[in-house]
Amino acid sequence: MKSMLLGLAFLFTASAVVAQNPPKSPRVTASGENVEIAYGQPSKKGRNIFPGLEAYGKVWRTGANKSTDITFKKDATFGGKKVKAGTYSLFTIPGEKEFTVILNSVPAQSGAFEYDKNKEKNVAEVKVPRQKTAATVEKLTFSFPKGAMVMEWDDTKISVPLTF
Numbered sequence: 001m002k003s004m005l006l007g008l009a010f011l012f013t014a015s016a017v018v019a020q021n022p023p024k025s026p027r028v029t030a031s032g033e034n035v036e037i038a039y040g041q042p043s044k045k046g047r048n049i050f051p052g053l054e055a056y057g058k059v060w061r062t063g064a065n066k067s068t069d070i071t072f073k074k075d076a077t078f079g080g081k082k083v084k085a086g087t088y089s090l091f092t093i094p095g096e097k098e099f100t101v102i103l104n105s106v107p108a109q110s111g112a113f114e115y116d117k118n119k120e121k122n123v124a125e126v127k128v129p130r131q132k133t134a135a136t137v138e139k140l141t142f143s144f145p146k147g148a149m150v151m152e153w154d155d156t157k158i159s160v161p162l163t164f
Contacts, residue, residue, distance in 0.1 A: 032144020040064030079126030
């Protein structure tokens with residue numbers, strides 16, 4: 001009985017501690033017409049992002065923690081590539097002048113380190129130009145203006161054409 005009470009007290013205390021310490025990069029979602037993306041949202045915090053925190057030419061999970069997952073509620077055209085409705089992990093390969101944006105059919109990957117074992121399951125790879133933002137964007141942000149998926153962070157903006 002005593003050990004059971006101690007176990008319950010431990011669980012209660014651990015739950016209270018977790019509730020008080022939100023993740024440094026919370027999981028957020030952004031939605032558009034027929035599309036939703038869920039991602040860990042890191043902050044710049046004075047760091048150099050591209051290159052720096054994220055290297056040029058190396059696969060990045062395009063967020064923090066587990067992979068960024070994008071759900072198409074209808075069949076879509078993503079950067080000129082036809083994609084079936086469903087949920088995909090989204091990776092990018094940052095570059096000085098362009099980014100490669102990748103949709104992979106294995107959602108909820110633990111991060112970019114799982115990408116190598118699943119890269120044969122890519123369904124689309126799209127190259128898009130890297131643009132400069134008008135002002136520094138502190139938190140990684142996705143949005144879905146009509147006809148595009150836009151990612152902005154630090155001084156970088158990329159836009160992938162998206163239609164349904």
